[in-house]
Amino acid sequence: MFKIIRREEMAEGTVILNEIEAPLIAKKARPGQFVILKANETGERIPLTMAETDPEKGTITIIYMVVGKSTALFRDLKVDDGYQDVIGPLGKATHLEKVGKVICVGGGTGVAVLHPITRALKEIGNDVTCIIGARTKDLLILEEQMKAASNDLRICTDDGSYGHHGFVTQVMQEVLDQGGVKLVVAIGPVPMMKAVSNITKGYDVELQVSLNPIMIDGTGMCGGCRVTVGGKTKFACVDGPEFDGHKVNFDELMLRLGSYLDDEKESHDHYCRVRGE
Numbered sequence: 001m002f003k004i005i006r007r008e009e010m011a012e013g014t015v016i017l018n019e020i021e022a023p024l025i026a027k028k029a030r031p032g033q034f035v036i037l038k039a040n041e042t043g044e045r046i047p048l049t050m051a052e053t054d055p056e057k058g059t060i061t062i063i064y065m066v067v068g069k070s071t072a073l074f075r076d077l078k079v080d081d082g083y084q085d086v087i088g089p090l091g092k093a094t095h096l097e098k099v100g101k102v103i104c105v106g107g108g109t110g111v112a113v114l115h116p117i118t119r120a121l122k123e124i125g126n127d128v129t130c131i132i133g134a135r136t137k138d139l140l141i142l143e144e145q146m147k148a149a150s151n152d153l154r155i156c157t158d159d160g161s162y163g164h165h166g167f168v169t170q171v172m173q174e175v176l177d178q179g180g181v182k183l184v185v186a187i188g189p190v191p192m193m194k195a196v197s198n199i200t201k202g203y204d205v206e207l208q209v210s211l212n213p214i215m216i217d218g219t220g221m222c223g224g225c226r227v228t229v230g231g232k233t234k235f236a237c238v239d240g241p242e243f244d245g246h247k248v249n250f251d252e253l254m255l256r257l258g259s260y261l262d263d264e265k266e267s268h269d270h271y272c273r274v275r276g277e
Helices: 024-030 069-075 111-125 142-151 170-178 189-200 250-257 261-274
Strands: 001-011 017-020 032-037 045-051 052-054 059-065 085-090 099-108 127-134 153-155 180-185 205-211 226-229 232-235 241-246
Touching: 001 059, 017 069, 024 052, 024 059, 024 085, 032 059, 045 059, 045 069, 059 069, 059 085, 069 189, 069 261, 099 111, 099 170, 099 189, 111 127, 111 142, 127 142, 127 170, 142 153, 153 170, 170 180, 170 189, 180 189, 189 205, 189 250, 226 241, 226 250
Parallel strands: 099 127, 099 180, 127 153, 180 205
Antiparallel strands: 001 017, 017 059, 032 045, 032 085, 052 059, 205 241, 226 232
């Protein structure tokens, strides 16, 4: 059992943080890598990129949004409960290099994935502008952590309840127009990453995105997480999860992610009815 030692409810209780005892994973994990978790014997395997690792404490931290039955099962785990399985670290670590001026763009729970990458880019000497966004102020996560991890933090909300009234892409374009940016890292909802890709193609910058396709085994055996990058099939679990954002077929990715949405909702609603919620 992988025991939960800290649990926090974030973003109106729809986003949950778990700090989990996993000393071997914490020792080896690097920014950008993920784990696969299973709540119990019959639970679904869920891939989540680590938001934090602490090798000294022997813990990893995950942050997830409750969207289906499996994440609802995760939500019901309390401190001192545990996950039956936690497998990792999986995937390739983020390529970290001192390039100069960098923009890190995060939306929703993608901010959790972006956090260790942003911090690592700053620590090796990059000038990091971080832009994070959410639909509304109450759904924004990790503001203080992202402020500490970057040189300049800018916040956006779709409804204007906090920070810039509008999308992260608008603020990103303003920073790009100032010149000197060498790299953009974008992690969040697929439509957001697609929009970032479309905009940055007009600038002389590299774009790095982290993809979240449907995944089963996480070791390259099943092919469920296949994505098209530069016209070639790649597996996010072993070739990624990070790719050149200017080469990703985002339209195909969105279609594949929508394959089981109705089943996911039905399963979640049934689970909640059984529990009397």
